[in-house]
Amino acid sequence: MNLIEAYVYEVTRRLPEKSRNDIALELQSTIEDMLPDDFSENEVMDVLSKLGDPARLAASYRDTPMHLIGPKVYDAYLWTMKMIIPWAILITVLVHVVETIVLFSGEESILSVVIKSFGIIIANVIHVLIQTFFWVTIVFIFIERVGLAKSSGSITKHGTEWSPEQLKHVQVISKKKVIPRSEVIFGLVWTAIWVVLYFNADHLAGVYRSIDGDGLQMVMPALNQSVLMSYLPIVLLFAALEIGMALYKFKERQWTMRLVTINAVIKVFSLIVFIVIASNPALINEAMIPYLADILEINLTSVNNFTDWAVWTVVAIIVVTVFIEVYDSYRKAKA
Structure with missing residues (x-):
């Protein structure tokens, strides 16, 4: 180095x-x-x-x-805040979103659920930010006033005074290759959300209608939950792989060819599993087709054609998105 x-x-x-x-x-x-x-x-x-x-x-x-807190601990204080705050916000949002999805029964209007959830999330995030800022600041004030009272040096994020020896452990990362912490956190949150959605697909995805002016309510599930659950072991395997990949990104902090290769393999195989599930003819709730044909006053063939088009449009979008993501990571690793 x-x-x-x-x-x-x-x-x-x-x-x-x-x-x-x-x-x-x-x-x-x-x-x-x-x-x-x-x-x-x-x-x-x-x-x-x-x-x-x-x-x-x-x-x-x-x-x-720098007047927010003393210079002895300022750098470690900022580093701690940057580490804790994103996780605190996203965990708060994730907990509420997962709770809302799991408890959603389809009886309440979607619009009212969304509005209520949005207000609760904002209130909870503000509360968490206030608590985080207060307690972290208190801890660092105590460290500076008591723990470093007799020290003339400044404390680093490693909890020790700075010395040139620490430069031997510094990893100089090109800006083009760096993996933002937010990308890792978003990946973990997204994995948790889609797993919860997978378990609750039968009462989230479906046909919604306004009943007696009370807002949109589910009247017919779109997917066959028993078919989804038959793929559960392999779906959970890929969820675990995605979590492991996110943690590996957090450790490496930059795109490398090894990381790109592992990421590409996981993405391609998960994409194959997704296509297999989407191709299962029993995935769509068989009762939904005649129901839609009846309320829309069109023939069953038209409804079937539209349903197939919708499914494969979603598949195509996801395929393109995955390949763009893999190519982008390759381009960053080669930069």
Whole structure:
């Protein structure tokens, strides 16, 4: 690992993107000027020790000062907030969405359920943000006032004072290859949601009609739940693989050819399973076809043709989406 490169990266990643390149060149030049011609690793570490914690050096380049919390713990405080807040929000949303799906019986108007859920989610997210901000801030104030009272250095996200030795563990990641934390979290949340939808498809997907002006209510399920449950073992296997893939992304933090290959294999095989399930003629509730033909006053053949068209349109959209995702990940890994 090039210690100078790692140090410059640790400083500039905390700065606005528009100023990173200029500051990186300036800082690299400053470090090289402080070193002799034939410098050793120990001499580099001495120079970096004089420059100090990259977080505090980055703060000196900012236009706005850090007054939210003391500089000793500011970098670790921000890192903790960035780690906790997205998870807290998405877990809050996920819990309520899953709970709503599981408890939905089709008797209540969909519109009223959506409006009620939207209001509850906003209220819960605000409450979680307030609690998270309050308790994390309290903990870091305690750490700074008591735990670091006798320390002159600043604490890092690793819970220790900064030293050049930590640069040996820095992973310099190209912006084009980086996997955003939000992408990983969204992947986990989406997997949980579609698994819940799969288990409850018979009372979520169907024909809805307004009854006595009370809003839309389900009158006929569209899918045969027993057919879906017959594929349950392999569906749960792929759900587990997707969760494992998301955790692997979280660990690697960047697209590599190994990661792209594993992701592509999982996506292609899950796509094959999806097509097999969609191709099962018993998947569509057989009672729905004559019901639609009756209320729409059209023949059964037209309803069957429309149903087949709808199913295969969804399949085509998902196939295209998967291949775009796989290609995009390959392009990032090659960047």
